Amino acid sequence: MESVMIQTKSKQYPVYIGSGVISSLPSFIEERFSNLSSVLIISDQTVGSLYLSSLESKLIGFETTSFLIPSGESAKSFDIYYECLTYALEQKLDRKSLIISFGGGVVGDLSGFVAASFMRGIPFIQVPTTILAHDSAVGGKVAINHPLGKNMIGAFHQPEAVFYDLDFLTSLPIREKKSGFAEVIKHALIQDPNFYDWLRKNVTDLNEISGEILEHSLLRGIEIKGEIVSQDENEHGVRAFLNFGHTLGHAIEAECGYGEISHGEAVVIGMVFALNISKQVTGLEFNTDELVGYLKKLDYQVTIPTGLVPGKIT
Known part of the structure; x- marks a missing residue:
């Protein structure tokens, strides 16, 4: 334990x-x-x-x-x-x-x-x-x-x-595993590049993730969230980093109808979108192609679902 x-x-x-x-x-x-x-x-x-x-x-x-x-x-x-x-x-x-x-x-x-x-x-x-x-x-x-x-x-x-x-x-269906692991990836991206590298090397198939690797992934994710929450409990500052990907993600969930797309699946799309916007607006240096490749390897969708009109996603 x-x-x-x-x-x-x-x-x-x-x-x-x-x-x-x-x-x-x-x-x-x-x-x-x-x-x-x-x-x-x-x-x-x-x-x-x-x-x-x-x-x-x-x-x-x-x-x-x-x-x-x-x-x-x-x-x-x-x-x-x-x-x-x-x-x-x-x-x-x-x-x-x-x-x-x-x-x-x-x-x-x-x-x-x-x-x-x-x-x-x-x-x-x-x-x-x-x-x-x-x-x-x-x-x-x-x-x-x-x-x-x-x-x-x-x-x-x-x-x-x-x-x-x-x-x-142990009884989680693969869609629930994907939804949850999106937040693990989020924690790595916002705080710990070494953890992100570790994930890419050790988690390559969510259907066959071992208990030991899963426990380490969850433990590190919780540690990262705990570190941020300890600094900003009521989200007046750095806790907003935990919302990475959630602006567009929540909008996609609402437009699709809650439950039609999982929270994590929507957040993945939101993270990719936010990174691309950051590169265009602020000149962020980050290898988004590498991330997108990794997300696709884990069978995530990385673009806005078909049928959604961008202008209605608010």
């Missing part, structure tokens, strides 16, 4: 990474929450059908209930957010309750916002189940989508801890 400590102005918390780390969750809860009243697990239908019983079995010593949301980006909506709050009220959660976010980035963003707003804020723990969530589970940005923009309604609400059990990643 590896660990990274995330330090922000508002909170310090650990990220535990490795196979089987979920077994340490009960003892962490016991130590951290001496007056705990109840636990609410928020997950989605896909993760719930595969792993919810496993997580629940670890928490039999606590007053625990679970709520499943639909799978996919469309769940980050006002309606599902309202349903989560209603369920929390029905289950009589209080200020001594804990929410466990059990799923990918959608679940983490939504349930984190539920935790941030329920009774003006209660604690939550992130238990990611996707590669993409190595980015979204760390840093405290929680939100839901609006038809006019992605992640436009939300808050900064740091988790108490992140338990990143790599055993949950």
Whole structure:
């Protein structure tokens, strides 16, 4: 098991990474929450059908209930957010309750916002189940989508801890692996050229990435994000670097319809676009052809999807 400590102005918390780390969750809860009243697990239908019983079995010593949301980006909506709050009220959660976010980035963003707003804020723990969530589970940005923009309604609400059990990643389809690994590549590009070179040499096929290489990739990505968030928790400065590729990426997601193109796939297109613009406008010296070749090798699309009108992507 590896660990990274995330330090922000508002909170310090650990990220535990490795196979089987979920077994340490009960003892962490016991130590951290001496007056705990109840636990609410928020997950989605896909993760719930595969792993919810496993997580629940670890928490039999606590007053625990679970709520499943639909799978996919469309769940980050006002309606599902309202349903989560209603369920929390029905289950009589209080200020001594804990929410466990059990799923990918959608679940983490939504349930984190539920935790941030329920009774003006209660604690939550992130238990990611996707590669993409190595980015979204760390840093405290929680939100839901609006038809006019992605992640436009939300808050900064740091988790108490992140338990990143790599055993949950074994069932990911290739599209989810690609979506998540796009953020790993992003972290390398914005901060660590050596990590970027290491990725190009060691990650050449996302269908056959080893557990050891995946763990190192996720660990370094989380370290990079943690370093940036520690400097700028509320995105007034350098944290904006983490949005690399997201300006066009979010616009593509919105224009296609949330869920029609994965977040990571859209961000890849946005990164290539941003680099080309930077070269034209600022004279940035970067080998974009090498990057594009690497992205294509990993089977990413690097141009705006067919059928989208550039003028409508705003």
